[in-house]
Amino acid sequence: MDILDSLVIGAGQVGLSASYHLTRRGITHVVLDANDAPGGAWQHRWDALTMRDVHGVAELPDARPPARDGQRANIIVPLSFADYECAHDLPIIRPVRVDDVRDEDGLLVVSAGERRWLTRTLVNATGTWTHPLLPHYPGMETFVGEQLHTVDYPGPEHFRGKRVLVVGGGASAVQFLGALAPIADVLWVTRREPVWRSDDFTPEAGAAAVALVEQRVAAGLPPESVVSVTGLMLRDQEREAERMGVYAARMPMFSSVEPDGVRWADGRFEPVEVILWATGFRPAISHLAPLKLRSPQGGIQLDRAGRGTTAVADPRVQMVGYGPSASTIGANRAGRAAARGVSEALTAQQALPVV
Secondary structure, three states: OOEEOEEEEOOOHHHHHHHHHHHHOOOOEEEEOOOOOOOHHHHHOOOOOEHHHOOOOOOOOOOOOOOOOOOEHHHHHHHHHHHHHHHOOOOEEOOOOOOEEEEEOOEEEEEEOOEEEEEOOEEEOOOOOOOEOOOOOOOHHHOOOEEEEHHHOOOHHHHOOOEEEEEOOOHHHHHHHHHHOOOOEEEEEEOOOOOEOOOOOOHHHHHHHHHHHHHHHHOOOOOOOOHHHHOEOOOHHHHHHHHOOOOOOOEEOOOEEEOOEEEOOOOOEEEOOEEEEOOOEOOOOHHHHHHOOEOOOOOEOEOOOOOOOEEOOOOOEEEOOOHHHHOOOOHHHHHHHHHHHHHHHHHHHHHOOOO
């Protein structure tokens, strides 16, 4: 079996960026993608999400991003990624869903069903979309209405005329409320008071936010989202919901779920027909468990003093789409840094004495 210099798991934005930079460095590698077609997680987003609603996606190295207009993001971004893969002849194999990665005699063995690849280094770019976080509250299983997570969101028309409870304090919750308030009866609950941003989100502000998330992963702590440190902002398409008072009427979290609504600890009850859990995602990294990369603090510690992508527990592994690069803000930089980390790891391996 041939031994690769590197292997990338995941062909989203940061995975494509890493492959591009590995190719430029002449590093032999393949990219394993679990999806049937190009586009990463964007091909699974809801139809109502347009290019006007997103930023930073498809801003790949040596490529112009598609226009930001009213076209569907789940069509335009995948088309853009497909064109990019072809234009740069990236070595992508799909569909391949990786089961685990193990160390065998100093090589990394990547397994997917009956298939195996041997590689000297690894770039993990699996992101978060396949690991939605759904918290548990007493009585959830008794609810007779509809419960959906962001990953299942079908678009606003599905909720027209219904009483919808949106749960979560992130950007997705804010966007859902903006889309639903004009056509449905919406309520908003969060565990913490939302932090709103009033100034412009400049590139410098984005870099500062990424640096704060980097501090957590450098300490080996589980990563938090970039939006948790940037704060929330309302876009033009959310101003109508703001005018209607939806955001100002936010309530603290309920304590339990009942068949036809939710109840707070003080006895207050709200009837709802739909609970929309905009409660985020967790890194999709269970396949890396055999490598024992987690620190005692529960996260994968990354070498912030170097590139910010190298796993401290095993420098052969580069983590992209994790922590700061889970946001499109840091994706391209992480792809370039990971390729440099791979190059340095390969050089270090060549320098080892032969036993």
